[in-house]
Amino acid sequence: MDASREKAPSPQETFVQMAQAAGLRGRVLVTLGLLVLARFGTFIPVPGIDRFRFAEDFKNNPAFGVLDIFSGGLSTLGIFALGIIPYINASIIIQLLTTALPGLEKLQKEEGEAGRRKISQITRYVAVGWGFVQSLGFALYINNQTDSTGAAKYLLPGHVPGIFFIVSTAMALTAGAMFVMWISELITEKGIGNGASLLIFLNIVAVLPKSFADTFSLAQSDSSILTPTIALLAVFILMTVGIVFVQEGTRRIPIISARRQVGRRIQRERTSYLPLRLNQGGVMPIIFASSVLILPGALASFIATSGANSQVVQVVTGIKDFLSPNGNGYVPFYLILIVFFSYFYSSLVVNPIDMAQNLKKMGASIPGVRPGVATSKYIEGILTRLTLLGAIFLGVVATVPTAIEGALNVSTFRGFGATSLLILVSVAIDTAKQIQTLVISQRYEGMIGKE
Numbered sequence: 001m002d003a004s005r006e007k008a009p010s011p012q013e014t015f016v017q018m019a020q021a022a023g024l025r026g027r028v029l030v031t032l033g034l035l036v037l038a039r040f041g042t043f044i045p046v047p048g049i050d051r052f053r054f055a056e057d058f059k060n061n062p063a064f065g066v067l068d069i070f071s072g073g074l075s076t077l078g079i080f081a082l083g084i085i086p087y088i089n090a091s092i093i094i095q096l097l098t099t100a101l102p103g104l105e106k107l108q109k110e111e112g113e114a115g116r117r118k119i120s121q122i123t124r125y126v127a128v129g130w131g132f133v134q135s136l137g138f139a140l141y142i143n144n145q146t147d148s149t150g151a152a153k154y155l156l157p158g159h160v161p162g163i164f165f166i167v168s169t170a171m172a173l174t175a176g177a178m179f180v181m182w183i184s185e186l187i188t189e190k191g192i193g194n195g196a197s198l199l200i201f202l203n204i205v206a207v208l209p210k211s212f213a214d215t216f217s218l219a220q221s222d223s224s225i226l227t228p229t230i231a232l233l234a235v236f237i238l239m240t241v242g243i244v245f246v247q248e249g250t251r252r253i254p255i256i257s258a259r260r261q262v263g264r265r266i267q268r269e270r271t272s273y274l275p276l277r278l279n280q281g282g283v284m285p286i287i288f289a290s291s292v293l294i295l296p297g298a299l300a301s302f303i304a305t306s307g308a309n310s311q312v313v314q315v316v317t318g319i320k321d322f323l324s325p326n327g328n329g330y331v332p333f334y335l336i337l338i339v340f341f342s343y344f345y346s347s348l349v350v351n352p353i354d355m356a357q358n359l360k361k362m363g364a365s366i367p368g369v370r371p372g373v374a375t376s377k378y379i380e381g382i383l384t385r386l387t388l389l390g391a392i393f394l395g396v397v398a399t400v401p402t403a404i405e406g407a408l409n410v411s412t413f414r415g416f417g418a419t420s421l422l423i424l425v426s427v428a429i430d431t432a433k434q435i436q437t438l439v440i441s442q443r444y445e446g447m448i449g450k451e
Helices: 011-020 022-041 051-058 062-071 085-100 102-109 112-144 163-190 195-221 223-248 284-304 310-323 330-349 352-361 373-408 418-450
Strands: 250-257 260-262 265-267 270-277
Touching: 011 418, 022 163, 022 195, 022 418, 085 102, 085 112, 085 163, 085 195, 085 284, 085 330, 102 112, 112 163, 163 195, 195 223, 195 284, 195 418, 223 373, 223 418, 250 373, 270 373, 284 330, 284 373, 284 418, 310 330, 330 373, 352 373, 373 418
Parallel strands: none
Antiparallel strands: 250 270, 260 265
């Protein structure tokens, strides 16, 4: 198919390349196959647990609903119940330590690809440890729950609580989480898109049919809920438009390249642009903020049921209630974490000092700004303002629709809110861009082959 080199691939060309180009088709099939495998693992039950009773007891818990969306299998108590959460938490820990420990910072900035591989390996080790801690806490929680008769509440007949159940359950959940981590990295390496983001995308999409079915049934049984439901859907549509606008928004800084002599020819000054995205971190700040905010409540629940001192239980229960989605501290802490991770990710993605040095090496400069330190400060100032605007928008998207949902008293989308919508749209945009990049690379390979 003939196509202009500068023209973005059309939908028709994209689908044709996905069907005909062996490399792109292979990536698509690998991605789809691994996503199906990850979803299938959530329905393989952990031995000895009455998962239906567990899901019934926690289906109306807002914190559990949010955690279930990110994990993808907590309500079903499959071997992939923890999902990608341990890996995400490990990534948060390592990236925070990278800014604090000189050794890790040196690996990231000075060791190149070898250093990044070393950091990835350390992240995997931390994910294994953190996954075991989460799995052990989860197993202890299941083991210690009893009903009114004193029998194990969530264990099937023939299974008894004890050390064997705790160890076997913790090992099964840890192994499942590590398998999901392997799937995530394999998608990123050999598939299309970011593996962790796509797995969370899949978990969110999986709950949509049930949410829409519950909403439709509720509207049929109670006509008074129809208008609030339509209003909420309209808010979601407006937020989708806003998310696309912000995700695609960039600040273009003009750059002038100096005259250069190549052989006998003198190249004139050329004007180009340095694009800075409004939301540098993409979907990751909201994912990390949600994961961190869920963690204290989950740990508090495990401690409260582990037979600890009554005063300790009272304190951790208060923390859990304070940071729950219905608590007074949820929104403020959520906004603070979103702003923090937005700036944190922005500092990882864009380094103003490196950009200024690269511009100086290329003989390019920003009009009216001296090369070197002045350029880096100029870029840093613009980046700070852009990141603040992006963080404010993320905070609005994450909190306003949820408040409207509560005001309209529409609870069928509980767990699926603006945060989930932001992840869906952001991951879809990023994946579509990577597909376009692969299609363009296939286009160039075709041109080279013709020559």
